[in-house]
Amino acid sequence: MHIRYEQADDADKIRHVLLAAFETDAEANLVDALHGTGVELISLLAEQDGDVIGHILFSPVTIDGNISIAGLAPMAVTPKWQNKGIGTALVNEGINACIQSGYQAVVVLGHPHYYPRFGFVPSESFGIQCEYDVPAEVFMIKELQKGALKGISGTIRYHQVFNDF
Numbered sequence: 304m305h306i307r308y309e310q311a312d313d314a315d316k317i318r319h320v321l322l323a324a325f326e327t328d329a330e331a332n333l334v335d336a337l338h339g340t341g342v343e344l345i346s347l348l349a350e351q352d353g354d355v356i357g358h359i360l361f362s363p364v365t366i367d368g369n370i371s372i373a374g375l376a377p378m379a380v381t382p383k384w385q386n387k388g389i390g391t392a393l394v395n396e397g398i399n400a401c402i403q404s405g406y407q408a409v410v411v412l413g414h415p416h417y418y419p420r421f422g423f424v425p426s427e428s429f430g431i432q433c434e435y436d437v438p439a440e441v442f443m444i445k446e447l448q449k450g451a452l453k454g455i456s457g458t459i460r461y462h463q464v465f466n467d468f
Contacts, residue, residue: 304356304389306396309346314338316355317348324379329468334377336464337362345373345400349380349389356384359393361401362462364410366431368455372444373401375411376465394421398447407451408444410459415440422446430456 309317314335321331337344342362349357357380364374375397380389398421401409410426411418412433423443426432429452433442442459446452 304392305350306347306392307350308400309344309348309358313346313348313355317346317358320355320358320381321377321379323381324385325377330377330379333464333468334358334360336467337462340462340464342462345397345404347393347397347400349384349393351384356381357389357393359397361397361406361409364462365460366455367457370408370451370455371406372408372410372459373404373406374459374461375409375413376461378413390417391420394418398445402447407448408446410442410444412437412442415443418443426459432458434458434460 317334318331321334322328345361347359348355359375359378361373361375364372366372378390378393398409411423423445425439426442426444427439429444431444444452
Protein backbone atom coordinates (compact mmCIF):
# COMPACT_ATOMS: atom_id res chain seq x y z
CA MET A 304 0.00 0.00 0.00
CA HIS A 305 1.23 3.46 -0.91
CA ILE A 306 -0.01 6.88 0.31
CA ARG A 307 0.32 9.92 -1.92
CA TYR A 308 -1.01 13.43 -2.33
CA GLU A 309 -4.06 13.92 -4.51
CA GLN A 310 -3.39 14.84 -8.12
CA ALA A 311 -5.53 16.83 -10.53
CA ASP A 312 -7.11 13.77 -12.16
CA ASP A 313 -8.07 11.97 -8.92
CA ALA A 314 -11.55 13.45 -8.35
CA ASP A 315 -13.46 10.45 -9.75
CA LYS A 316 -11.29 7.98 -7.80
CA ILE A 317 -11.89 9.88 -4.57
CA ARG A 318 -15.62 10.06 -5.22
CA HIS A 319 -15.68 6.30 -5.83
CA VAL A 320 -13.99 5.61 -2.46
CA LEU A 321 -16.36 7.94 -0.61
CA LEU A 322 -19.48 6.49 -2.25
CA ALA A 323 -18.32 2.96 -1.40
CA ALA A 324 -17.45 3.77 2.21
CA PHE A 325 -20.45 5.88 3.25
CA GLU A 326 -24.19 5.19 3.16
CA THR A 327 -25.03 8.45 1.36
CA ASP A 328 -23.34 10.70 -1.16
CA ALA A 329 -23.02 13.57 1.36
CA GLU A 330 -19.28 13.10 1.97
CA ALA A 331 -18.54 12.75 -1.74
CA ASN A 332 -20.52 15.90 -2.48
CA LEU A 333 -18.78 17.73 0.37
CA VAL A 334 -15.33 16.90 -1.01
CA ASP A 335 -16.39 17.98 -4.50
CA ALA A 336 -17.72 21.26 -3.09
CA LEU A 337 -14.57 21.91 -1.03
CA HIS A 338 -12.45 21.44 -4.12
CA GLY A 339 -14.51 24.13 -5.79
CA THR A 340 -13.81 26.71 -3.07
CA GLY A 341 -10.13 27.23 -3.79
CA VAL A 342 -9.34 26.64 -0.10
CA GLU A 343 -5.97 24.98 0.42
CA LEU A 344 -6.63 21.34 1.28
CA ILE A 345 -4.46 18.45 2.36
CA SER A 346 -5.82 15.50 0.43
CA LEU A 347 -4.11 12.11 0.58
CA LEU A 348 -4.93 8.86 -1.18
CA ALA A 349 -4.08 5.27 -0.31
CA GLU A 350 -3.33 3.08 -3.31
CA GLN A 351 -2.92 -0.65 -3.68
CA ASP A 352 -1.74 -2.05 -7.02
CA GLY A 353 -2.71 1.20 -8.73
CA ASP A 354 -6.25 1.29 -7.27
CA VAL A 355 -7.29 4.07 -4.90
CA ILE A 356 -8.61 2.35 -1.77
CA GLY A 357 -8.66 5.18 0.77
CA HIS A 358 -8.83 8.94 1.12
CA ILE A 359 -8.38 11.53 3.86
CA LEU A 360 -8.98 15.27 3.69
CA PHE A 361 -7.94 18.15 5.93
CA SER A 362 -9.27 21.68 5.53
CA PRO A 363 -8.65 24.85 7.52
CA VAL A 364 -11.03 25.66 10.38
CA THR A 365 -11.23 28.81 12.44
CA ILE A 366 -11.41 29.79 16.08
CA ASP A 367 -10.74 33.07 17.86
CA GLY A 368 -7.04 33.41 18.47
CA ASN A 369 -3.86 33.37 16.47
CA ILE A 370 -3.63 29.64 15.71
CA SER A 371 -3.73 27.50 12.59
CA ILE A 372 -6.03 24.47 12.94
CA ALA A 373 -7.02 21.85 10.37
CA GLY A 374 -10.24 19.87 10.36
CA LEU A 375 -10.03 16.20 9.45
CA ALA A 376 -13.07 15.30 7.37
CA PRO A 377 -13.78 12.99 5.76
CA MET A 378 -11.62 9.87 5.99
CA ALA A 379 -12.73 6.78 4.11
CA VAL A 380 -11.49 3.34 3.11
CA THR A 381 -13.34 1.12 0.66
CA PRO A 382 -15.17 -1.70 2.48
CA LYS A 383 -12.95 -4.46 1.05
CA TRP A 384 -9.88 -2.78 2.57
CA GLN A 385 -11.30 -1.73 5.95
CA ASN A 386 -9.76 -3.09 9.16
CA LYS A 387 -6.38 -3.62 7.48
CA GLY A 388 -4.56 -0.54 8.79
CA ILE A 389 -5.29 1.70 5.80
CA GLY A 390 -7.22 4.26 7.87
CA THR A 391 -4.49 4.31 10.51
CA ALA A 392 -1.85 4.93 7.86
CA LEU A 393 -3.93 7.72 6.30
CA VAL A 394 -4.46 9.46 9.64
CA ASN A 395 -0.77 9.21 10.56
CA GLU A 396 0.38 10.50 7.17
CA GLY A 397 -2.28 13.22 7.26
CA ILE A 398 -1.15 14.42 10.67
CA ASN A 399 2.44 14.53 9.40
CA ALA A 400 1.30 16.52 6.36
CA CYS A 401 -0.52 18.97 8.65
CA ILE A 402 2.65 19.43 10.70
CA GLN A 403 4.67 20.04 7.52
CA SER A 404 2.04 22.59 6.41
CA GLY A 405 2.37 24.56 9.65
CA TYR A 406 -0.86 23.59 11.36
CA GLN A 407 -0.68 23.72 15.14
CA ALA A 408 -3.65 21.45 15.88
CA VAL A 409 -6.19 19.18 14.18
CA VAL A 410 -9.85 18.67 15.08
CA VAL A 411 -12.04 15.74 14.15
CA LEU A 412 -15.70 14.93 14.55
CA GLY A 413 -15.42 11.18 14.74
CA HIS A 414 -15.64 7.90 16.59
CA PRO A 415 -14.54 8.36 20.22
CA HIS A 416 -12.91 4.92 20.33
CA TYR A 417 -10.91 5.32 17.10
CA TYR A 418 -9.22 8.71 17.14
CA PRO A 419 -7.75 8.73 20.69
CA ARG A 420 -5.11 6.22 19.50
CA PHE A 421 -3.64 9.10 17.48
CA GLY A 422 -3.55 11.44 20.47
CA PHE A 423 -6.94 13.12 19.97
CA VAL A 424 -8.74 14.15 23.15
CA PRO A 425 -12.17 15.68 23.67
CA SER A 426 -11.84 19.33 22.69
CA GLU A 427 -13.88 20.42 25.70
CA SER A 428 -10.80 19.69 27.83
CA PHE A 429 -9.32 22.82 26.19
CA GLY A 430 -12.53 24.84 26.39
CA ILE A 431 -13.08 24.35 22.67
CA GLN A 432 -16.48 23.46 21.20
CA CYS A 433 -17.78 22.49 17.79
CA GLU A 434 -20.15 24.79 15.95
CA TYR A 435 -22.43 21.79 15.42
CA ASP A 436 -24.59 20.30 18.15
CA VAL A 437 -22.73 17.03 18.71
CA PRO A 438 -21.89 14.98 21.81
CA ALA A 439 -18.73 16.27 23.47
CA GLU A 440 -16.95 12.91 23.25
CA VAL A 441 -17.07 12.83 19.43
CA PHE A 442 -15.49 16.25 18.85
CA MET A 443 -11.78 15.87 19.49
CA ILE A 444 -8.58 17.83 19.05
CA LYS A 445 -4.88 17.03 18.84
CA GLU A 446 -2.10 19.51 19.46
CA LEU A 447 0.58 19.27 16.81
CA GLN A 448 2.82 21.71 18.67
CA LYS A 449 3.08 21.28 22.41
CA GLY A 450 1.27 24.11 24.16
CA ALA A 451 -0.31 25.45 20.97
CA LEU A 452 -3.77 25.45 22.54
CA LYS A 453 -2.73 27.25 25.71
CA GLY A 454 -5.03 30.23 26.11
CA ILE A 455 -7.19 29.21 23.13
CA SER A 456 -10.89 28.59 23.68
CA GLY A 457 -14.11 29.10 21.83
CA THR A 458 -15.96 27.54 18.94
CA ILE A 459 -14.41 25.81 15.95
CA ARG A 460 -16.01 26.86 12.68
CA TYR A 461 -15.70 24.86 9.50
CA HIS A 462 -15.76 26.26 5.97
CA GLN A 463 -19.27 27.40 5.00
CA VAL A 464 -19.52 24.51 2.52
CA PHE A 465 -19.86 22.07 5.44
CA ASN A 466 -23.19 23.67 6.35
CA ASP A 467 -24.64 22.55 3.03
CA PHE A 468 -24.23 18.85 3.85
